[in-house]
Amino acid sequence: MYEYTDLIHRNNTMKNTLLDKVFFSIRRSKDNVFVLRDFDDFIVEYDYDQVLRALRMLVKDGTLVKIGRGIYAKTRTFSNGVVAPNAPIGNLAEEALQKLGIKTDKSSYWYAYNAGLSTQIPTGRVIAVNKRVRRKIEYNGFGVSFEKIKSKI
DSSP: OOHHHHHHHHHOOOOOOHHHHHHHHHHHOOOSEEEGGGGHHHHHHSOHHHHHHHHHHHHHHTSEEEEETTEEEEEEEOTTSOEEESSOHHHHHHHHHHHTTOOEEEOHHHHHHHTTSOOSOOOSOEEEESSOOOOOOEETTEEOEEEEOSSOO
16 A cells, blocks of 8 residues: 555665655655645646646555545555554545635535534535535545535634
8 A cells, every 4th residue: 555655664774756745745744634726836747637646646656635626635554554544534635625716615414513503413525605605515425514604704
């Protein structure tokens, strides 16, 4: 699974390939979510298809998971070998939408629960947005839905 990262750790050398550059920029970043726009500085030097190929290789390697069209998330590996995103899908979706320029807020379910109007605990997989979102953000069958609200954002 961790072929690429194991190879880097074993050799302790870094060639200056695009894959190395993308891998180490992801590793250095504090962000959990990456959109294609985050890799624009590589597209200046390399081709767009090469950057996508490097991201596909990192997904295959287990360094990233794809959670939407052009949206990738950092991963962690559990002791049983399962690879999963670093954070819950709701948090990842909020971070991705903010990077895409869409303002987000807590859902009406969250506000109803905190106001004592509902006893149903919100899952965090419904996100309030300021405009229409046509993207599907999901991982392993668990997706996020959006509700459009006009105020508070």
